[in-house]
Amino acid sequence: xxxxxxxxxxxxxxxxxxxxxxxxxxxxxxxxxxxxxxxxxxxxxxxxxxxxxxxxxxxxxxxxxxxxxxxxxxxxxxxxxxxxxxxxxxxxxxxxxxxxxxxxxxxxxxxxxxxxxxxxxxxxxxxxxxxxxxxxxxxxxxxxxxxxxxxxxxxxxxxxxxxxxxxxxxxxxxxxxxxxxxxxxxxxxxxxxxxxxxxxxxxxxxxxxxxxxxxxxx
Numbered sequence: 347x348x349x350x351x352x353x354x355x356x357x358x359x360x361x362x363x364x365x366x367x368x369x370x371x372x373x374x375x376x377x378x379x380x381x382x383x384x385x386x387x388x389x390x391x392x393x394x395x396x397x398x399x400x401x402x403x404x405x406x407x408x409x410x411x412x413x414x415x416x417x418x419x420x421x422x423x424x425x426x427x428x429x430x431x432x433x434x435x436x437x438x439x440x441x442x443x444x445x446x447x448x449x450x451x452x453x454x455x456x457x458x459x460x461x462x463x464x465x466x467x468x469x470x471x472x473x474x475x476x477x478x479x480x481x482x483x484x485x486x487x488x489x490x491x492x493x494x495x496x497x498x499x500x501x502x503x504x505x506x507x508x509x510x511x512x513x514x515x516x517x518x519x520x521x522x523x524x525x526x527x528x529x530x531x532x533x534x535x536x537x538x539x540x541x542x543x544x545x546x547x548x549x550x551x552x553x554x555x556x557x558x559x560x561x562x563x564x
Contacts, residue, residue, distance in 0.1 A: 347562040349509075352450035354497055354526070356512035357457055358393055359534030361437050361553070362465065364457075367427045368393055371419055372404060378418050381405050393535045394514035396456045396487040424461050433469055434533065436554040443557060445474045450501060452477040454493040454510070454520070459483070477501070489516040491524035498524070509547075509560065518544040529559060 358364045372389050376382065384404050392400040401407055401415045445451055451474050455462055459480030466472035477497055484492035498508060510521030513534020518541065521528035529548040530541035541549060548559050 348447060348449055349560050349562050350449070350527070351507040352452055352497070352501060352503055352509075353444065353556070353560070354452050354454050354494055354508055354510045354521070356394070356510075356514070356517045357453055357455040357462060357465075359513035359536075360434075360511060360517070360531055361441075361453075362431050362433050362469075364431050365390060365393060365535060367423070367430050371423045371427050372400070374422050375401070375415050375419050376405065379405065379407075379411065379415060390535065394456060394488060394512070394516040396481045397458065399487070420458055420461070424458075424464065428461060428464055428468070431465055433471075434553055436552060438469070438471060440554045440556060441471055441474050444560070447561070449560060451475050452479070452497050452501075454479050454488075454497060456481045456488050456516075489519035489523065491520055491526075494520060494524035494526055498526075511556065513541075515540060515544040518546045521546075529556065 355361060369386060369389050376384055389404055392403060397416060397419060398412060401412055407415055453475055457480055459482050462478060462480045477500055479493045479496060481487060484496060486492045494510060505525040508526045509529055510517060510526050511529045512518060513531045514536045518528045518530055528546040529550060530546040532538040532549060532551050550556060
């Protein structure tokens with residue numbers, strides 16, 4: 347028996363190890379714009395937020411340069427870096443198990459939709475998801491609850507039907523603002539201590555542990 351009807355899953359740092367791909371692409375953007383002085387640690391701390399926000403904070407760009415930087419980032423990422431991305435251990439088998447159990451699987455990501463769909467199809471898990479939302483699908487981005495509301499409205503679900511799963515405090519805050527239960531994963535971009543401060547309902551050290559949360563034993 348399922349405790350929740352739908353899982354609302356983050357992508358970067360939750361399903362797939364994308365940290366290095368993001369950092370390397372940000373460095374490429376910096377080189378392209380001839381910006382040498384930026385903080386790599388800041389890039390890592392902002393993973394989970396929309397690309398535009400990250401570019402603004404890392405490179406201190408004005409409106410025009412943000413647009414240029416976004417195009418450079420997406421072209422490089424979508425055509426070159428995307429092939430370096432892999433799913434975390436047990437993610438694929440766990441997703442298949444959850445899907446077979448009748449769980450509705452969705453994604454709420456700050457990643458661009460084009461890249462997100464390419465990766466899901468390359469990893470042969472795209473068909474498992476009933477709804478895939480990228481940063482273009484909500485006017486207000488994470489940690490705003492807009493994407494969660496969109497998923498709930500699309501499926502006619504109530505907050506108590508859903509569980510948001512993510513690796514950053516932005517994911518947890520997004521779920522909390524939508525009054526949805528939340529689960530932090532400790533193997534991604536935020537530490538267990540950082541996640542604990544945001545007070546998620548659950549904390550897990552492996553994706554496979556989700557099954558223990560969402561399945562109610564008879």
